[in-house]
Amino acid sequence: MTAVDLTLSERRARPAGRANWLTVPVILGLIVCAGWLVIALTIPLWSPYDPLATSGLPLLPPGAQHLLGTDALGRDVLARTLYGARASLPLAFAVIAGGVTIGCLLGGLAGFFGGWPDGILMRLTDVTLAFPAILLAMVMTAALGPGLFHAGIAMVIVWWPIYARLLRAQILSVKEQAHVEAAVAAGVGRSRLMRVHILPLAITPVLVNATMDLGQVVLLAAGLSFIGLGANPPTPEWGLMINDGTIHFYQWWVALGPGLAILSLVLAFNFVGDGVRDLLDVRTPGRSP
């Protein structure tokens, strides 16, 4: 009776569909991310050099002793680069976690209830989005003193409205989908409707964006440090190190380490973000072979 249906559904069996998200860039991204994570966690255990102490002559070019050379104060660039992950990674995760939490809470309320809470929250996001991150970071630094933590707070403040708007828009569109009406017709209550039928579908792009934004936070943090609004010297931080590199322009290795570090981490986060999207979005066409 249903031979056609059956072959169709068997051809699309789940294992084949699930394996699809693990593409080469995604695997590479995961490896790089995992590598940086391991480095950030274990570097004090095995680093041959202290990132804060002079360990050789100043501005030594890369060589056997110092794989990426030394900076103007004779500190090992490689060690400082690897230690830099201990500043950037936790900051990136904290900023995204804070932004996603606040954004989802407010965006979820706005999307689900609509009406005046929606109006107020959305105007609030408009105002916040109109505020440049750098300006806000400057204000924070002026008020609280420079430091990575304060830069992080400034970044959370500029980041949450993105997630709030995204989630709200998603909820509004998912709310209109036929399966939500079907669930209402089946007698499903309001809170369950939100938790089971709307939120799991609406949250996907937020999670994808959050993964990709990890890289953006790393970039912005480095940028803020670069212009003196983030980490304080002598903290090993990538933006600060690149700033050092601008003074010693012909000693290219001073900026090479942190530059490569930022490049690799941002790329890796973006690749992983693509993977997360393919993994989470059941509606991505062409997922099943």
Place this chain on the structure above:
Amino acid sequence: MTAAGAAGPAFSAGPPLLEIRDLAIDFGPPEEPLPAVRGVDLTVRQGMTLGIVGESGSGKSLSMLSVVSLLPATARVTGSIRLEGREVRGISGRELRKIRGAKVGMIFQDPMTSLNPVFTVGDQVGEAIRTHDPGLSRRAARARAIELLADVSIPKPAERAGSYPFELSGGMRQRVMIAIAIANNPALLIADEPTTALDVTIQAQILELLKRLVDERDVGLIVISHDLGVVAGVVDRVAVMYAGRIVEDAPVDDLFAAPRHPYTRALLGCLPRLDRPQAALTPIPGAPPALAAVHEGCSFRTRCGFRQPRCDHEDPVLMTVGRSQAACLFADQIDVAPATADGVAP
């Protein structure tokens, strides 16, 4: 106007399951209402199947969505909708949820989008059960869901219960939708264009399944369709809607053999038939009137081949002719010969 109740012993068994009286649905500002449904009367009894047929915008879906209050918030509903003798119009949200799914099961047109894409179909059938029986354990709901999937003729139901909707074909998904609709043994099933999105071969299977469920479970079934051919094989009785009204209500055999309303005749003329050689199909000229149009006289008259001077001024009400009822001033004079939709005035 006891529409479906009066005729034939087959239709009058048991008390009425659903009684709609003088239902009207308006949209737009109250000063200038846009009437989408006007004066609809319907009765459905246990074990009885009713087809509601009409063009897009004739009000067929709106009428049925109003039974479970699924209309958009801007709709204004008047009239009476009684389910098992109890008025359901204007009841609280909590009461409404006890009806939705438990007393009235809905089957929607598009099985591709009417299932939640992120849960397995087994979970979704299980959810339908647990929504109205919260005390039931997950495991018991799962077992019951698998039984239901078997009931709707899904092969290897235990395996399929673990499938996500995207892994199933359209016909399979529609079966899952039907399993969800019957999960709580509702007394009434409403299928809104249940086969429109499906292949013809699958259509026949789904209609066969609906028919079997009505026989086995003794439920009332309403099939909404724009396709007379679809309802012909499934239902006992057909209500034809035009411009927000029921224009003809008749046992299915009578409707096909001797349509009493010119619109029904015209609809049959649009239907390709194998048993009667016919040079060409006859489309109905013109288009249905706009909602806002001023209604004086018969709303079908501008497209009617039988138009008479009286039609311009008199608003036809349902007239009983034999076992049929038709809202045409000349329902009793229209030739009883099988419709060939020649559309010629008598």
